[in-house]
Amino acid sequence: MTFYKKPLLIHQGYMQWLWDFEGQRYLDLFAGIVTVSVGHCHPRVTVAAQKQLSRLWHTTSIYMHPPIHEYAEKLMELLPDPLKVLFLANSGSEANDLAAMLARVYTGSFDIVTFRGGYHGVSPYTMGLTAISNWKQSMANGFGCHPTMCPDVFRGPWGGSHCRDSPVQTIRTCNCCPGSCDAKDKYILQLKDVLSTCVPKQIAGFIAEPIQGVNGTVQYPKGFLKEAYQLIREKGGVCIADEVQTGFGRTGSHYWGFQTHDVIPDIVTMAKGIGNGFPMAAVVTTPEIAKSLTQAHHFNTFGGNPVACAVGSAVLDVIKDDGLQKNCENIGTYFLVELGKLRDEFESIGDVRGKGLMIGVEMVKDKTSRDPLPQEEIKQIWEDCKDMGVLLGAGGIYSQTFRIKPPMCITKEDVDFAVAVFHIALQRHEERKNCTK
Ligand code: PMP
DSSP states (O other), rough: OOOOOOOOOOEEEEBBBBTHHHHHHEESSSHHHHHHOSOOOOOOOHHHHHHHHHOSSSSOOTTOOOOHHHHHHHHHHHOOOOOOOEEEEEHHHHHHHHHHHHHHHHHHHHOOEETOOOOOSTTTTTHHOOGGGGGGOOSSOOOOOEEEEOOTTSSSSSOOOOGSSOOOOOOOOOSSSSTOHHHHHHHHHHHHHHHHSSSOOSEEEEOOOOTTTTTTBBBTTTHHHHHHHHHHHHOEEEEEOOOOTTTTTTTSOOOOGGGTTOOOOOOEEEEEGGGSSOOOOOEEEEHHHHGGGGSSSSSSSSOOOHHHHHHHHHHHHHHTHHHHHHHHHHHHHHHHHHHHHHHOOTTTTEEEEETTEEEEEBBSSTTTOOOOOOOHHHHHHHHHHHHEEEEOOOESTTOOOEEEOOOOTHHHHHHHHHHHHHHHHHHHHHHHHHHHH
């Protein structure tokens, strides 16, 4: 986790903007860690919350209350068959805990395959699904989780940007392309190795983000996830898509990240953007899998809270009515292309990747070694951007990647401003380096 030298004391937010107590305005490109989906204090969402607050704050799932059921119906319309059963929860960790439980209870097996670099929460169980050392405490967590190699075509041994589904391409690391690139197959062999050596004959499932978020917007080679799903299902496992960061139109071309891989998961988990900053989460699965949970009660006091459902409902309406998925596609592509130009100009940008408004800019010492840019240097660029009014996120195992995942309402003018600021910060970085040579 990275903090500014002088912590930011935020006073208020509106859409893609935040203000501190001194009146300085910031373009928020991290959106409270990819959480503020439609905009800070979006007026329609705020009014929906206010209305519900004066009508009913809480009821238990023992009683019915229309906003809860209306929300469930609206959300379910957005998911393909057979994903038609909804559980409501309060956080991404809770949702992934429930997903893992569903996979186990349904299959009667225990082991779950994950990706190195995946983040699925830090509750005692989800910490086992999470495979980033920065987020692992030395304590018993998540038994039966088996992280396979992350098919990262930039930092991993095989592949190049041509393997990814992204508008920015040029980096190559293998010589066999285009046309006959076998990077995907090599990463699949790693998964096969885990499946044949580390787990029992039958497994409970596999969990993956469609694009890794906390690990620095890592995209897999095209076709990888589809093949991985087949292998998992051959071992009796179910496939879980963690859409906590990628869902709700953020990737632009599709509403759900899994659709960009042409797969249909058995279980989908959602949080963060689902509530635009209001605490809520969801798990969606098939009737068959959901039924397996009826052997005992499953209960969650706040899951399906009426205010959360009113907020969630307004978020879905705003995404649709404000054309935010399309905006992610158009503005995200423009952003990626502009950042690609910076990558070509500056030696310290190793990679620009992503889809829609789910963007990563990986910082390196130089393009040849690809060693991560030292932390102090990254932090200074990050601080400089903040001082000029642009807030970036950081991610990756060495915090080497700037994460750009703004509220989905940002405009072309915002992108031009952000790119200009980033350009100045990178120029200053080069000047500092030249001074110390
Ligand atoms: N999954 C993903 C992909 C996440 O990014 C996060 C949070 N960073 C979580 C799950 C956990 O969500 P929460 O912090 O709400 O428990």
